[in-house]
Amino acid sequence: MTLATPTLETDRLRLRPFTEADADDIFALQSDADVLRYWDSPPWTDRSSVARFMARCRQFAEDGSGARVVIEQARDHTFLGWCTFNDWNPVFRSASLGYCLRAAAWGRGYATEAAGALLGWAFETLDLNRVQAEADTRNAASARVLEKLGFVREGTLREDCIVNGDVSDSWVYGLLRRDWTG
Numbered sequence: 001m002t003l004a005t006p007t008l009e010t011d012r013l014r015l016r017p018f019t020e021a022d023a024d025d026i027f028a029l030q031s032d033a034d035v036l037r038y039w040d041s042p043p044w045t046d047r048s049s050v051a052r053f054m055a056r057c058r059q060f061a062e063d064g065s066g067a068r069v070v071i072e073q074a075r076d077h078t079f080l081g082w083c084t085f086n087d088w089n090p091v092f093r094s095a096s097l098g099y100c101l102r103a104a105a106w107g108r109g110y111a112t113e114a115a116g117a118l119l120g121w122a123f124e125t126l127d128l129n130r131v132q133a134e135a136d137t138r139n140a141a142s143a144r145v146l147e148k149l150g151f152v153r154e155g156t157l158r159e160d161c162i163v164n165g166d167v168s169d170s171w172v173y174g175l176l177r178r179d180w181t182g
Helices: 020-030 048-063 110-126 140-148
Strands: 013-017 067-073 079-089 094-101 130-136 152-163 166-176
Touching: 013 110, 020 048, 020 079, 020 094, 048 067, 067 110, 079 110, 094 110, 110 130, 110 140, 130 140, 140 152, 140 166
Parallel strands: 094 130
Antiparallel strands: 013 067, 067 079, 079 094, 130 166, 152 166
16 A cells, blocks of 8 residues: 655645755764764764665555655745654554754754644544654754654653763654644
8 A cells, every 4th residue: 555645735835745865964963973962873974874765764654654755945945844744553543753953953942843734634534543753862852842742651661772972862752633733
């Protein structure tokens, strides 16, 4: 079953499918050590990672497991980052949410706005009951984004990530359809 990647508009943002023209922006984002300091993988050092990322975007749509979209400013199409909705399980009516934004875009509400738009699409389109997200316990800004969206912290995954020898914990968040106010 395929799942068409949406194009969504908010007051300030446009979320759209990735194109090959996004390759340089994706590499710059995913190779930024500051942006990825709380990520579950190290920053990219090899441009071949872009091809794998883009292939995964296409795979989400082709196998119907989710959607990954570019986040850009609506007024001038400046690349800000990406947001993903993945691991869709139609039997359990559940999925996962993730996002990654350039450091220059932090603190402006873009992550909340973009994730909210993608969540709205997902709840309406896929009859979801639950969406899950994870955040490194050191990443207070990401935790705030999830809480603004109505997610509830449900627990801690202890020492679930080891990146370049750095061991970290993650918080697990859940959002139920009945709690979605989007």
